[in-house]
Amino acid sequence: MKRSQSVFLIGPMGAGKSTIGRLLSAELKVEFFDSDKVIEERCGANIPWIFDMEGESGFREREEQAIDELTQMSSIVLATGGGVVMREANRRHLSARGTVVYLCTSVEQQLARTAKDKNRPLLQAENPERILRDLFSARDPLYREIADIIIETDQRNPRWVVQELKRLIKG
Ligand SMILES: Nc1ncnc2c1ncn2[C@@H]1O[C@H](COP(=O)(O)OP(=O)(O)O)[C@@H](O)[C@H]1O
Numbered sequence: 466m467k468r469s470q471s472v473f474l475i476g477p478m479g480a481g482k483s484t485i486g487r488l489l490s491a492e493l494k495v496e497f498f499d500s501d502k503v504i505e506e507r508c509g510a511n512i513p514w515i516f517d518m519e520g521e522s523g524f525r526e527r528e529e530q531a532i533d534e535l536t537q538m539s540s541i542v543l544a545t546g547g548g549v550v551m552r553e554a555n556r557r558h559l560s561a562r563g564t565v566v567y568l569c570t571s572v573e574q575q576l577a578r579t580a581k582d583k584n585r586p587l588l589q590a591e592n593p594e595r596i597l598r599d600l601f602s603a604r605d606p607l608y609r610e611i612a613d614i615i616i617e618t619d620q621r622n623p624r625w626v627v628q629e630l631k632r633l634i635k636g
Pocket residue numbers: 476477478479480481482483484485544578579618619621622623626
């Protein structure tokens with residue numbers, strides 16, 4: 466683990482960052498933050514509303530601010546949003562301030578895991594599979610660029626992933 470002892474989860478929508486982050490923080494007995502939830506609480510509105518009113522760029526501004534603050538805390542587990550790596554400042558902060566874990570998942574699993582959830586504005590489109598594939602092409606190299614640990618979650622349940630992560634982080 467890097468000096469701050471924090472763990473930052475990155476990866477695409479449906480990779481399990483929010484789910485695994487919560488479980489991992491309980492296992493490590495540290496505080497948990499989800500940058501999406503922090504943004505929603507601060508704004509007093511949900512993510513679809515922010516995208517509607519401020520556009521994706523408005524959301525990204527809020528996200529950059531939240532990431533800068535949250536990554537300065539010590540010993541936390543942080544679940545980020547899938548688009549966090551699109552801004553260079555976010556990549557720099559995540560990479561310098563904690564252990565970055567890339568949760569990988571196939572587009573098929575992402576689709577299955579996100580199908581019923583209306584809280585992801587980028588997927589409320591006619592062809593979410595196409596969108597997920599395009600996002601994967603743009604973002605996978607950026608996730609890899611800053612990852613200290615890469616873990617495949619496709620055929621694994623969240624509890625297995627948490628135990629594996631605990632082992633890798635401590636090691
Ligand atoms: N490893 C996994 N196996 C099966 N289902 C999972 C797994 N990880 C997450 N899920 C489920 O997928 C959905 C999306 O997970 P979530 O944690 O919100 O992903 P993210 O924050 O990366 O977008 C949730 O319903 C969650 O229960």
